[in-house]
Amino acid sequence: MAFLRFRRYRVYVFAAVFFLFLVFRLSSNSQLNAHHTTIYKGYSAPPDGESSAGRGSSSSSSHDSARGNFGAGTPAQDAPPSLGSPDVSAPKVPAEKEPEEVAAPAPQSMHIPQLHTSLEIKGSYGLPTGPRSQKPTAPQQTDVAASAPKEDDAFDSNRVHQVNPPATHQETAVPVVADATAKAKPILSTSVIHWMKMAEHFPIPEESLILLPTGSPMPIPKIQHKFAAEPDATREIRESRLASVRGEMQHAWSGYRTYAWTHDELAPVSKGFRDPFCGWAASLVDALDTLWIMGMHDEFDEAYEAVKDIDFTTTPFRSEIPVFETIIRYLGGLIAAYDVSGGEKGKYPALLSKAVELAEILMGVFDTPNRMPILYYHWKPAFYSQPKTASSSVSVAELGSMSMEFTRLAQLTGHSKYYDAIARITDAFEDWQNRVNGTAIAGIFPEHVDASGCNRTAAAIQEAENASKLAKAQVAAANDIESEPVGYKPSQPNSDPMVAQDKVAIAKTMPPDLEFRVNSATKPGEPATGEFRKVDDVASASVGKRDVGDAVSMGTAPKDATAQVAVAPDVGKTPSGSKIMTGSGVQHANKPVSAPIAANGKVAKFDCIPQNLTAGGYGMQTYSMGGSQDSTYEYFPKAMHEKVVDAVKKYLLYRPLIKDDRDILFSAKVSSRDGTDKDMSYNYEITHLTCFLGGMFAMGGRIFNRPEDVEIGGKLADGCVWAYEAMPMGIMPEGSIITPCANMTNCSWNQTAWYEKLDPNIAWRTKQLLDYEERMKTWAKERDEIEELQRARAEELERERQATAKEALANEPSSPADEVGLAPGPETPVGTANIGKRAVGGADKTPVTAADTVAINEKEKVLQGDLDLNADAAAVPKAAAPAKKPLPELVIPPMPVRPETHEEFVQNRIERDNLVPGFVSMNDRRYILRPEAIESVWYMYRITGDPSWQEKGWRMFQAVIHATRTEYGHSAIADVLTDPKDEPVQVDNMESFWFAETLKYFYLLFATPDVISLDDYVLNTEAHPFKRPT
Structure with a gap:
């Protein structure tokens, strides 16, 4: 039986064995385990063979150790050895050994077809299939492409890039070689995306390049001071x-x-x-x-x-x-x-x-x-690979x-x-x-610049004008009384399957030369009508209708048409009279160009209205020598440099208010509200980034023979030195605000001016104090009145209490028997008159006084009220006394809180913020x-x-x-x-x-x-x- 069962399934067994054999052979030839490329090609660790922190010679650990933005390693495993004492120089790196040559593996009997790489086929993965070294002796290196990819693959006939972005998980493969000489059989890796050189979208012709100046450079005056020989003591220090x-x-x-x-x-x-x-x-x-x-x-x-x-x-x-x-x-x-x-x-x-x-x-x-x-x-x-424009908001420094x-x-x-x-x-x-x-x-220049080269405001205005013309054309077409109005016609077939079935059924029952047509109602409120008409009649009746696109495409536009609907121009065509910025920056009018192709395969719209550099962003324009602008001004040639320093001296420089008479300068930040110098606000900042200005002024003054600028440079540099010395730790902060002097030449210490900067709301604070004094007078008057009412009410309550006590005393029974309602009679045995009043220890009970009676009555009333909580609310006592209206509560309002005076506010702020004299705030204490x-x-x-x-x-x-x-x-x-x-x-x-x-x-x-x-x-x-x- 077992043999028969085997014969029945022997085909499947042989097929499984053959499949396993193929899998084994394929796996032995696969190069899928090739090493990944790393940022550091062939990196050798520092001495002692230890790998650096997160950057070992093995590429497999490179990205694992540096996956996040921040990481830490141990000296033993992830870092080079310490150099020890700071005075000991780092040891030399031993010469790297030449990589051992690895023999190529024996050729396999099975032929594996070579697959195209992702560089050869767009939108696909490239699988490495070349022979792999079994024992690599050197880290693999990424072979950086020295030339652009094939133009047939990357560009169309017009040299416009058309590569669509790859799928989400696709990565570009690049050649990986074991050493610099092994280039015949590149091993491809798909784990790392690499930059590749591609043809430009907006190239500049070679003849249009701005050439580097040649010849001997112009002579520049000596910048450095001519130093004399220094004494031995000075040299030692x-x-x-x-x-x-x-x-x-x-x-x-x-x-x-x-x-x-x-x-x-x-x-x-x-x-x-x-x-x-x-x-x-x-x-x-x-x-x-x-x-x-x-x-x-x-x-x-x-x-x-x-x-x-x-x-x-x-x-x-x-x-x-x-x-x-x-x-x-x-x-x-x-x-x-x-x-x-x-x-x-x-x-x-x-x-x-x-x-x-x-x-x-x-x-x-x-x-x-x-x-x-x-x-x-x-x-x-x-x-x-997609065309781009520069940003509409960039910093001048960048x-x-x-x-x-x-x-x-x-x-x-x-x-x-x-x-x-x-x-x-x-x-x-x-x-x-x-x-x-x-x-x-x-x-x-302002801090933010529009470098896009496109005047979007003008483009928006032009677009609005075009839209207005289109709207007017549509209105004119709609008001044409000579044509019959046409109802809505969907551009797509009706998606309702029932409607489609009805159309099929009608088509089967109708003669082939008839068509059912729905006519609009003649009057409002009446139903629409329908009729069967011949196809020829329908065609003749449709002539002259303003059906956008149909009449034009069929060439049947009515001769008597007085208005035509405007059609948007095709993408990529140049509107008449417009200008297009080419790659060389030259404006060409009415000249069609081959526009770049966007990611969706359509022509990218770069036919904007051109403009030069202009202010970017929104709101006020801000000017300073701070971090967003500093380094640009360091590189300007003479004419531009002189205009910069003249503007800085006129608008930005100020002298700070400090306790000593040190003549120092800083540069402020200025904001223009209206785009001119007529309406500007000042922020008297001290920033560490602005401290470069002293060196720029001094060197420019020496080169361009402006001695005054050298002197100003010294005052600017000394200002930053003072800012270091003024801080508790001897280091100036990243950013702060200080009080400026009213006069650049005469500026003695003025504590009042400093306090006014610390508290700019002196008038408001003074008004608050005056209001406080008025509120105190009102409060004192109210307090006296309430206290008088409280005394009067206390006297009235005392009188009521005494009257109640007298009334209770007058109603007090003459004997204890009367109090409890027991009158002794002849039937009462002797000695039972005081029953119920159990004398403690056999002694007689103390007689009840009038005050005690009043208290007992009050407690009885309270108890009775507690016991009658569940009584019928409609039940009214037979002898209910009229309720007294509760007297209003007499409470003295809280005393108004005294606001801080100007001096108190300033002192508290100085202590709270730990401010140095002259400083108004510390924006950034780092x-x-x-x-x-x-x-x-x-x-x-x-x-x-x-x-x-x-x-x-x-x-x-x-x-x-x-x-x-x-x-x-x-x-x-x-x-x-x-x-x-x-x-x-x-x-x-x-x-x-x-x-x-x-x-x-x-x-x-x-x-x-x-x-x-x-x-x-x-x-x-x-x-x-x-x-x-x-």
Whole structure:
């Protein structure tokens, strides 16, 4: 039986065995387990073979450890070893071993068809099918495409991108190779999305590029002071301070290297890390030139090797690239490190190649109709493959702070496209600055800018006008009495199945040449009528009806038609007389263009009314030298610079009201209500970001021979020094408001003026006090009246009580027997007259007094009321006494609360907010390791040679280190108003500019003047020095 059963199912058994064999063979040839690409290609851990915090050499752990925005690792497993003492240099990284060559696996007998990748077929997955190394000896690397994808796959005949966004879970596959030479058989990974270079939607012809200026640069006057030889005692002090700054740099770098290696930032309190800037090792790249300047060459070499492994084409941390921060930190850091380490003559060429790699990615932000950049760049192909415009609300600083990096890159590479990208932005700002009534304050720009290039207001007005014309045409057509009105005709067949069945039934019963027609009612309220008509009659009757689209398409428009319904123009056609902004920024009239294709496959509408840069946002226009504008003004050429400083001196500079006679200046924030300088409001702020202004004024004054500007720069820089010294912890806050002087030249301490700023409602508070005095008089009068009434009522109650007592006494029975209603008679035995009054202990009971009787009667009344709660409400006592009207309650109202006086309010506010004399408020009490104040101090020292700036800077350095130093680095603090005796609240954050700027400026302040001389280098807004061309 078993044999027969096997014979019955032997076909299925053989099929199952064959299927299992196929599965086994397929699995042995599958490459689905290929390693994923990582941001860091072939990264080698620091010494001792330990992996960095969350960034090991194994790509499988890379994204697991850095999945969130913040993570922490242990030194033993996730971080390089500690450098130990801050004074000990980091050990050199041992040379990486050459990867062992792995023999290719033997060819398989089964042929596996090669599948197309997702780069070859749009909207599909690419599965790797090439041979896989069984024992990879080196981390796999992402092969960055050096050229654009095939135009046949990515672009149509008009070179307009048509790739639709992929499905939700689709990711672009990129080639992955085991080493730099293995390119014949790419292993594809679908786990990581990479940026790819694509053709631009709004390209600029080669002949239209703005070329980089050539020839010898114009001579610039000497900027630095000519320093004399310093005495030995002065040199010893300077070198001692220099060593202290270098030691703090080593201390912070050791913490970063141990707990946040190749991550963006160290969390110096919790020993963790953060990746707010795409996870491309922001602190490492930002610190490169600082390491070199401080002579930390071993640490520089180690960081250089890590930089080579950064993959700028992908990031798991952000879907958009913050363009401004990426340019000043990464691109500026790479270029500066290349310059200071020798440039073309140095031995670090990868710094320039990585800068070019990043710049090629960032060039995509300029692919807009007016070439203004997209400042938050969605780098994934699904997004950036679609045409975009710049934002209608961007900050001046983000838009205008790219010129130095791209200009220097163009100088180093010889490619004018980098210079063209930023030259157009500078030209746009120059045009705006020279425009009549361009801004409320001539020379400077509002905080928010509309860079879209589209005048949406004019477009809306034009659209409304077109809609009005269309409406008028429709009304004219509806009022045409010569035509018969046509009722509603649905464009789609009726979806009701019953209606469809009725139509079929009618069609079967009707003659083929007849059609049933419904006629409208002739009079209101009457029913509609129906009739059968021949098809020819129906066709002839329909001629002349205003049926939009039918008459035009059939060519049967009535000859006597006096009005036609306007039809919207086809998408992609150019309206007559309109202008379209092309990629080169040239306006072409009445010229059809091939517009970009949007994600839905239709032509994208970019035929807006063009406009240049203008104020963005809504409401008032705000002007300042603060964080939203600062760095743009640092880069302006002479003509533009002079207009800026003239406007700042006229509208923004003010002198603060302080206790000493120190002549210092700050820059205010001004808001224009009407877009002019006629109606402006002032906010006398002191912000750390504005402290750069002193250095800008001083250097511009020296270059353009404006001695007054150098003096103003010194007052601005000294103002920030004073702000440091005025705070309890010796560090100025992020933001605050202070009282201004009424006179710039004569400004002695005026406590009354300060109090008026602290309490601007003095008049209201005075009125409140006057009202309080009136209310007190009224209250006192009411109190006296109520007290008099209370005394009168008390006397009346006393009289009533006495009268009641007398009445009760008069009604008191003559004997105890009368009281209880027992009259002794002859029938009563002797000795029973007092029955019921049981004398205690045999003694006679005390006689009841009149007062006792009154009390007993009152209690009886209360008891009777309690017992009669359930009695009939309608029952009325036979001898009910008239109820007395209750007397009103006499209560003295509460005494009015006395409001604070002006002086009391001010004193309470000063104590509550811990305000320093002169300050009105502390908007932001933090210190986040910012460099702007010491930046201006350094510029003033190098320009004037005054050693007092070194003393001011040293006091600032001591205060900063005392408040921010942690065991593993330096942390931002929450409140600079904390008592110095107390421990500051550290917020566990150390941004990359601590390496790039703050410590660098402190170091350069005590270095010899030839180190990063202002006559040889120019620094960008992130303090990255670029070599000046000669």
